[in-house]
Amino acid sequence: MSEAIRLEDVSKSFGEYEAVKDVSLTIEKGEFFSLLGPSGCGKTTTLRMLAGFEIPTEGRILLEGEPVEDVPPYERNVNMVFQSYALFEHLDVADNVAFGLKRKKVAKDEIRKRVEESLELVSLADRAKSHTNELSGGEKQRVALARALVNEPAVLLLDEPLGALDLKLRRQMQVELKQIQREVGITFVYVTHDQEEALAMSDRIAVMSDGEVVQCGVPEEVYEHPAEAFVAGFIGVSNLMEGIVQGKDKVKLASGQSVKAPLPEGCDKGEKVQLSVRPEKITLDDFERGMVTLEGTVAERVYQGVNTQVTISLGDGASVVALEQQTYRASADDRWEPGAKVKLGWHPDHCLVLR
Amino acid sequence: MDGLSLQWYQEFFNDSALRDSLFASLEIATVTMIVGTILGTMLAIGLVRSRAKWSPGANILMLVPLVVPEIVAGISALLIFSQVGLTLSIWTVVLAHITFSISYVTVVVRARLASMGTETEEAAMDLGATRWGSVRLVLLPGLWPAIVAAGLLTFALSFDDFVLSFFTTGEDVQPLPVRIWSAIRFGPSPTINAIGTLMMVVSISAIGLALLIPRLFGRRESGVKVLTAAEGG
Numbered sequence: 274m275s276e277a278i279r280l281e282d283v284s285k286s287f288g289e290y291e292a293v294k295d296v297s298l299t300i301e302k303g304e305f306f307s308l309l310g311p312s313g314c315g316k317t318t319t320l321r322m323l324a325g326f327e328i329p330t331e332g333r334i335l336l337e338g339e340p341v342e343d344v345p346p347y348e349r350n351v352n353m354v355f356q357s358y359a360l361f362e363h364l365d366v367a368d369n370v371a372f373g374l375k376r377k378k379v380a381k382d383e384i385r386k387r388v389e390e391s392l393e394l395v396s397l398a399d400r401a402k403s404h405t406n407e408l409s410g411g412e413k414q415r416v417a418l419a420r421a422l423v424n425e426p427a428v429l430l431l432d433e434p435l436g437a438l439d440l441k442l443r444r445q446m447q448v449e450l451k452q453i454q455r456e457v458g459i460t461f462v463y464v465t466h467d468q469e470e471a472l473a474m475s476d477r478i479a480v481m482s483d484g485e486v487v488q489c490g491v492p493e494e495v496y497e498h499p500a501e502a503f504v505a506g507f508i509g510v511s512n513l514m515e516g517i518v519q520g521k522d523k524v525k526l527a528s529g530q531s532v533k534a535p536l537p538e539g540c541d542k543g544e545k546v547q548l549s550v551r552p553e554k555i556t557l558d559d560f561e562r563g564m565v566t567l568e569g570t571v572a573e574r575v576y577q578g579v580n581t582q583v584t585i586s587l588g589d590g591a592s593v594v595a596l597e598q599q600t601y602r603a604s605a606d607d608r609w610e611p612g613a614k615v616k617l618g619w620h621p622d623h624c625l626v627l628r
Numbered sequence: 629m630d631g632l633s634l635q636w637y638q639e640f641f642n643d644s645a646l647r648d649s650l651f652a653s654l655e656i657a658t659v660t661m662i663v664g665t666i667l668g669t670m671l672a673i674g675l676v677r678s679r680a681k682w683s684p685g686a687n688i689l690m691l692v693p694l695v696v697p698e699i700v701a702g703i704s705a706l707l708i709f710s711q712v713g714l715t716l717s718i719w720t721v722v723l724a725h726i727t728f729s730i731s732y733v734t735v736v737v738r739a740r741l742a743s744m745g746t747e748t749e750e751a752a753m754d755l756g757a758t759r760w761g762s763v764r765l766v767l768l769p770g771l772w773p774a775i776v777a778a779g780l781l782t783f784a785l786s787f788d789d790f791v792l793s794f795f796t797t798g799e800d801v802q803p804l805p806v807r808i809w810s811a812i813r814f815g816p817s818p819t820i821n822a823i824g825t826l827m828m829v830v831s832i833s834a835i836g837l838a839l840l841i842p843r844l845f846g847r848r849e850s851g852v853k854v855l856t857a858a859e860g861g
């Protein structure tokens with residue numbers, strides 16, 4: 274694979290405010306790449322720099338090897354799907370889609386052909402002559418997508434494109450977007466604050482916080498091996514427990530108990546760390562060999578259908594959340610009443626030490 | 629004088645002086661509408677889209693003509709024209725009318741502009757349109773109903789304006805409202821009533837069109853917004 278986009282030490286300031294700090298990223302051709310982070314983390318500014326709406330204060334942006342940081346949006350071979358769709362209300366669906374091709378002075382016959390094809394791609398072939406305000410939210414989103422894809426850009430930029438849709442439609446569009454991306458093979462750069470969406474759709478994710486990229490990797494890596502407490506907390510639910518390094522692979526928790534945990538390199542004795550265990554990795558009262566076990570009191574139990582969420586107080590102000598699957602063995606109804614003493618445990622491999 | 633008659637309308641059209649005044653008023657209103665709408669639209673775009681430091685100041689300045697009593701505006705215009713040595717004519721009336729109509733246009737167009745947001749223009753540029761192209765191909769078509777409504781509103785305001793016209797008119801043919809006023813001083817005539825009716829019809833048609841056109845363009849929101857914005861001003 275060759276690279277589609279390379280960001281080299283890109284920073285962007287608005288007056289005193291530093292929106293993006295020293296971001297370096299490489300995005301491969303054909304990749305579905307997500308920029309994930311809470312609002313104000315700089316992900317949209319980064320995307321807008323790729324589109325050409327913002328010029329970086331420092332650093333370089335290379336599009337297919339060519340520096341583009343000073344190239345205006347209308348001369349860049351990238352297209353964007355906006356959160357608000359930004360359809361042209363005075364044009365019908367087909368003219369909206371044809372807009373980019375007309376600017377490029379493509380021959381009329383070819384415009385017609387390509388508009389038809391891209392409307393077919395987003396399953397809107399029968400709405401070509403519709404007025405944009407007759408469309409539903411999901412349909413508008415598809416028109417916006419077709420309008421961008423018809424230009425066959427080197428990179429498609431998507432700014433929270435599903436943010437305004439309801440949950441069910443969003444799930445459906447996630448699947449469709451991914452299918453379309455596979456079909457056209459264009460590089461997608463996708464901005465979202467929804468971690469589930471990013472995990473489900475992306476080939477790789479860059480997690481951003483305060484204008485910086487804190488971790489970049491495939492979804493499994495970002496979820497299973499978060500580089501920082503921020504990532505662990507932002508992606509999925511994470512149980513963070515305070516502790517002090519006691520020795521080789523030994524951490525003393527605030528409750529006083531020592532547990533086995535794989536330490537990252539260069540951890541000194543006495544160093545303060547955080548232990549992170551995902552809720553689905555914690556088991557209650559049913560242990561295998563080699564597991565770390567602790568004792569606690571059930572604080573709360575929430576039945577969620579597929580599973581039951583149990584919050585366990587560890588007695589020192591700390592608490593952890595465990596998810597119990599409703600398997601045939603579990604009869605959660607008669608177990609774990611609030612106030613009950615319970616033993617919990619996890620495999621040391623599933624526990625992550627964050628500094 | 630018994631029963632219904634169109635006699636007084638006929639008299640009006642036979643009176644060449646009155647007819648000239650009508651044409652003068654129509655001319656003033658048309659020029660005011662065209663120039664005022666263009667300038668007002670440009671100002672609205674500038675005020676909403678510019679990040680310049682003086683933008684808030686210009687914003688307040690723009691609203692001044694809407695709140696200043698017309699008689700003050702009329703006397704000020706007269707003072708300025710005589711100080712810079714402009715001979716009062718039909719064109720000084722036009723200048724005065726344009727000055728105050730810009731504010732109306734700006735208020736009306738700005739309301740629509742603010743509701744459109746910047747993303748459609750960015751989308752146009754993203755799809756290969758230059759900055760000017762995005763204005764021409766996306767912004768202006770989007771603003772069109774508001775621009776037309778603002779233009780018609782200015783036409784109506786200019787056509788039946790008396791105070792400003794009274795202070796700024798000169799030796800030329802007087803605008804119709806000023807002519808009517810002079811005529812009344814020599815005693816009321818039924819012709820005046822006929823003219824009054826005609827003027828009302830023209831003004832109401834213009835305002836009616838201003839209301840109707842945004843609807844015909846298929847945008848429910850802008851027509852209502854445009855007029856509430858105008859009333860608010």
